Amino acid sequence: MEGHFFKRGCTCDSGNCKCNKKWTYVIDVGINPKNGKRKQKTKGGFKTEHEAQIAAEVYLAKIKNGVSIENAEIQFKDFTQDWLTYYIDRNAPKPGSIDNRQYSINKLMPYFAFQKVKDVTKDSYQEALNDLKSQHLSGSTLEGIHTTGKMIFNFAKSEKILNENPTTYAFIKKDQKTIIDDGEEVPNFFEKDELLLFIDTIQEKRLYMDDLIFTILAYTGMRVGELVSLKWKDIDIINHTISITKTYYNKKNNTITYKLIPPKTHKSRRKIPVAELVIEKLREHKKVQEKVITCYGNSYRDEGFIFANINRYPSYPILLKLIQNRMTRLLKLGGVNTELTPHSLRHTHTSLLAQAGATLEEIMIRLGHCNAETTRKVYLHVTNEVKRATSDKFSKLLQS
Template identity: 50%
Template structure:
């Protein structure tokens, strides 16, 4: 069948594809932000080229050059995935005869000792991914989900500390949450839980929290108070914030519930499903480091006296920031030549 190829440029069709993708699927704004970011990586190579003139070699050369700039395998995978979706849609709409991404491959570097060591750093969400995750929790979360994951990611507290929280631990005036206990229930039996002292002496702490958390807690309390009023003596009222609303009303939710809820939301958001609630603790560390907060302050907030994993995440993030600063300086000087 004869196909008359389009004269559209890559940037023109990429913008059209974004609109098609947004309108034809229930795509979350966070996903759109990620796609726009990935399209941006292609623009220096393909922006003004006509779709029909983009060859397999040109596409592959761009992939290789991007990889040579130091982007991680996961970042490259996302960039390539977006490129493939754009050109496959163009092929489907008969704007091009051949898909230049068809035989493209991602260059894999031989791992250095430094890279192997980097693999030991625990996985966490980048800030754009965290925004997408929380957005998914807001839009598609089950009972408690958004508030649970907002608190875990904005405070870095442990999941056992989260489910043991009581209303008396929250100071709505001074915007603080006191961590004084943790939850123990190895058999995940709702009725047979124990509240025990925190992991270490340093774990007893008072965390200043964002106003967004305070407001979300206030809304949650209003809903919970209504349920308590309705159920009366049928509610196990021990002041728990994350109390069950169905069956065994008032008992604290089990840790397994938080883990299962997170796996569900990660899957819906198409994020790394190997992450756990504890990964949000590492996410909090990485974002504080990126914001310029000192290591000592981060460890105090997390309730650590000395923790190698926190140090590893911190050093990894700050090292990447130094590399980025050096790269930006080099770009600035090259632009003056």
């Protein structure tokens, strides 16, 4: 070991030291790549020379084993922000993904905030997951938190802050199924008669744009964010198609601070064929909107949005919350299940396509899905009902 040990501030004669000064070590820890000079580590405060020697040996052993001494004392709350910056710089994620990572960090913070990253153990991390599970968070939320945790501690290991990743064998406890469990829960969607009643209610009680909003959602199965971001240039009137090239993001529900970002997945970028009915309603809306723009004149900041505000902040795209509020109002007026949401129309589109004989692959292409469990559930539920009806018809035929 290259280095030396001494009492800092000691003025005693050599070999006859009687002061109570503390011992310090100075050891070589490599070469500075910037100037070629040797790097040294100094630390004091030891009662005896022997203690200083042991501490120096421990320090060198950690370096040899690949542990980052500089970051060894960093706390979880500080390290997570370093990791989040690295995550953003490396992946350029969508704003929603960043929000999800920050949400997961916030959920882990009560357990590890002031703990050194190197001191988090597999047992303490597993206990945190178990406690989060007891808070009745959804399965997807728990998976998101766990995924973020694994990414954070993988990064800590790559930075040589720790040798073992405490998340490696951690898991989210599964709920025990009982004998009365009757299968998978199917997402909410309109039955055919409910959808017809909802459409009738729209015709009688609609507000501005209600008819077009819910017709497009029902006839295309597109996501609400995709709908709100639509511009007139996305509509091909001649070929009866709608192009999905972007989606709407607005974390704070502030009309003027929205963002247009890429669709959810690479398969979400798609072109949807639509019925003449949809095109005709778009034509009608275009005429009305042009009159609105004429009334506002130069104060209308026209960026080509189909679903644009006409009162406060005219020309800006409408908020997602507006569509939810409009739908809740219509469901109540029509006496239809008020637990249904705008996203239920996406599931409804799946169910009606399944009844019409479309394959699961065809439906997923139309919806812009890579692998959607909820779509599969709706599809299987509907096709099983169709098969059961076919079987009943066969039985009745034999009986007659």
